[in-house]
Each structure stands twice: as C-alpha cells, then as structure tokens.
Amino acid sequence: MITRSLHDVPGPRSKSHHLYSQECADLTRHPAIVDRLVGLMGEDILAWGMCFLERHPNERFLWHTDIEHVAWPGISVCLGLEGMTPRSSLIVAEGSHLVPYNPQDNGISNYRAIMDHVRSYSANARLVQVPLHPGQFFLFHGKLWHASHNTSNGTRTSAIIQYSPSSARIAIPLSLRRRVDHR
Numbered sequence: 454m455i456t457r458s459l460h461d462v463p464g465p466r467s468k469s470h471h472l473y474s475q476e477c478a479d480l481t482r483h484p485a486i487v488d489r490l491v492g493l494m495g496e497d498i499l500a501w502g503m504c505f506l507e508r509h510p511n512e513r514f515l516w517h518t519d520i521e522h523v524a525w526p527g528i529s530v531c532l533g534l535e536g537m538t539p540r541s542s543l544i545v546a547e548g549s550h551l552v553p554y555n556p557q558d559n560g561i562s563n564y565r566a567i568m569d570h571v572r573s574y575s576a577n578a579r580l581v582q583v584p585l586h587p588g589q590f591f592l593f594h595g596k597l598w599h600a601s602h603n604t605s606n607g608t609r610t611s612a613i614i615q616y617s618p619s620s621a622r623i624a625i626p627l628s629l630r631r632r633v634d635h636r
Contacts (some may be wrong), residue, residue, distance in 0.1 A: 461556035468502035468615065477503055481614050486530055489592055490616055493528060501527075501528035501551060501606065501614035501623050505534075506541060506602040515555040515600055516546075516567055519615065522595025523555060524624060529597075531583070532590040539584040543591065547597035548575025556598050585611075 471477040471600060480486075481500035490498055502521070508514065519529050531543055546567050551574040556562065561570055564580060571578040582628070583591045593599065603609055 463589070467537060468504045468613075471500060471503040471614075478614075480532070484534075486590060486592075486614070490530075490629065493592070494616065494618055497619045498616050499619045499621070499623070500614060500616050503612075504613050505610060506613060507610050508601055508610055509608050510603055511585070512604055513600070513602045515562055516598055517600070518549075518555045518557070518596050518598055520555075521559075521615065521623075523622040525597040525617055527615055527621065528592055529595055529616040530590050530592050530612075531585065531612060532612040533585040533587050533612065534610040534612060535587060535588050535609040537585050537589070537611060538605050538609070539582055539586075540605040541583040541584075541603040542605075542611035543583045543593075543599050544601060545583060545593060546571045546598040547579050547581055548572075548578035550594040550596040552598070553573050555596075571598065594627070 454556075455498075471481045480501055506514075519527075521527070522529075538636075549567075549571045552571055556570070561567055568578065568580065571616060585591055589627070595617075
C-alpha cells in the first residue's frame with residue numbers, strides 16, 4: 454500500500470516514480486496485477502512507467518490513447534487510490550484499440566464523434582464508465598481510447614502503471630506534445 458502522498462514521492466514528476474520509491478516499485482510487482490498481466494502478455498514483461506494523477510471536481514481529461522503505445526505494444530493499469538468512485542473514474546470506448554489512429558491526433562473529442570469513429574472499426578462499441586473504487590484496478594490495452602470527467606464532489610488520485618513485453622523497444626518521448634515517431 455502506498456503511504457506517501459503524491460507530493461512526497463521523490464524524483465522528477467514523470468512516469469518514473471517506481472524508480473525513486475520502493476513502495477511504488479513494489480506496487481508495480483503486486484501479484485494481483487502481475488498475475489493478470491502474465492495471463493495476457495506472458496511472463497517476460499517490463500513495468501516501464503508509473504505516475505500518479507489527480508483529478509479535481511469537474512476536471513476533464515480529454516480523449517486520448519497513451520502516446521507511448523503508438524510506438525510499442527503494452528498494457529496500462531489504472532489503480533484507484535484516494536477518492537476514486539465510478540463518477541471520477543475512466544471512461545473508455547470499447548473496441549477503440551482497433552482504430553489505427555488516435556483521437557488526440559485527429560481532434561476527436563466529443564462522445565458522438567468518438568463513437569462514430571470507433572464504430573467504423575468495431576460495430577458493437579460502446580462507452581463505458583469504469584466503476585473503480587480505492588484499491589481496485591483496471592487493465593487496458595495501451596491503444597484503448599479513454600478520457601475522464603470527475604463528476605464527483607471530491608478529488609481523486611490514481612496510479613497509472615504501464616507495462617510492455619520486455620522485447621519491446623521502449624523510447625519514452627521527450628515531450629508529450631509531439632507525436633511519437635512510428636519507425
């Protein structure tokens with residue numbers, strides 16, 4: 454269990470908290486998470502990224518895919534920490550991992566446009582508000598389109614952990630504002 458607050462974790466504010474905190478490193482290896490990942494990816498996996506996200510009441514995070522997974526395969530884990538409720542959790546577009554482009558690269562941001570694009574690749578796609586609470590986690594394909602809108606009255610904190618096969622060529626982008634090179 455993480456006992457430090459988001460602001461107490463040493464090191465840079467990036468996707469590398471597991472390199473600076475033993476508690477965070479232990480979390481990336483938690484059997485409940487790893488056992489499910491092994492079933493999906495095999496035993497040779499790498500936890501290459503970990504960060505914490507806070508979302509305040511009525512705060513939105515626009516539709517996107519995890520930019521790194523444009524360049525290499527992987528699975529992301531959203532772990533609910535403080536204040537996580539179904540009203541503050543992720544919204545995902547089922548089947549969107551099949552779409553060969555990203556919503557952030559194409560200016561796709563409203564729910565209707567999201568579903569129009571996704572249904573052209575996955576006819577039964579639907580939007581799902583993931584019902585997470587503190588201590589629960591959700592694994593998702595790195596290319597799954599997701600967003601959040603904290604409609605609760607409280608701030609929620611989550612941990613995002615990203616995994617890939619150890620054979621993947623990991624190349625963390627210098628800026629998240631630039632598109633990852635597909636080479």
